[in-house]
Amino acid sequence: MDVPEILEAAGLLVPEKTATENDVTVREVWEYLVADEWETALGLLEEFGDAGPLPLTFWETLGDAAEQLRMERSAAWCHWRCTEIRNGMIRADLTLRPAGEGRRTTPIDGAGVLRPMWDIGHRTATGERSVNIAALWLEEVPFLEPGGRCRVRLVPLVPSSWRQLEPGRRITMHEDRTVAGTAIVLEVRPPAAPSEG
Structure with missing residues (x-):
């Protein structure tokens, strides 16, 4: 399928009465599609x-369109959302340690590249800390400097290990044995049931 067909297919997956935070409706997206303003239509979708x-098919379809339009960040975002549906997602408020206090001296890429370890409260049989891996996406900024703070989305590598998390819980991020940052959990979404994906 070409880009307009892909975007039309994605638009059909959005309930007609749904509106974005800015009150954009599916009808307005169709207007951009008719005018061949595909990038705008993709962004609105x-x-x-x-x-x-x-x-899941909505995000897969949008990802295909973004790839054909060579919109790399949009394609990465759509694929990320597919992974959120499959594995679940945790939103949190993350604060990185300042460069002088932590190992990291460079900014974190916000597009889901980093897969740090997280101390979410698990212990080994001998009582030592056990960490879990989750990929990291920055919501508000493309990069996060050491000492910076922003909202993040985490996608667990092993979703069942994250079930006990609840909003308000403090978790720590690790790139080695030292603490790289701390986060307060804001929201926990479990993986979608097979019929929902």
């Missing part, structure tokens, strides 16, 4: 993901 849960 991405915003519908925050208006309510959309099926």
Whole structure:
């Protein structure tokens, strides 16, 4: 399929009465598609993901369109959202340690590249700390400097290990044995049931 067909297919997966935070409706997206403003239509369709849960096929379809349009960050975001549906997602408020206090001296890339370890409270049979891995996406900025703070989305590598997390819980990020940052859990979404994906 070409880009307009892909975007039309994605638009059909959004309930007609759904509106984005900025009150954009699916009808307005169709207007951009008719005018061949595909990048704008794609960007607006991405915003519908925050208006309510959309099926896995929606994000897969948008990812295909973004790849054809060579919109790398949008394609990465759509693929990220697919992974959130499959593995669940944790939103948190992350604060990195300052460069002088931690190992990290360079900014973190915000597009889901980093997969740090997280201390979420698990212990080994001998009582030692056990860490879990989750990929990291920055919500508000493309990069996060040491000492910086922003909202993040985490996708667990092993979703069942993260089930006990609840909003308000403090967790720590590690890139080695030292603490790289601390986060307060804001939201926990379990993986979608097979029929929802």
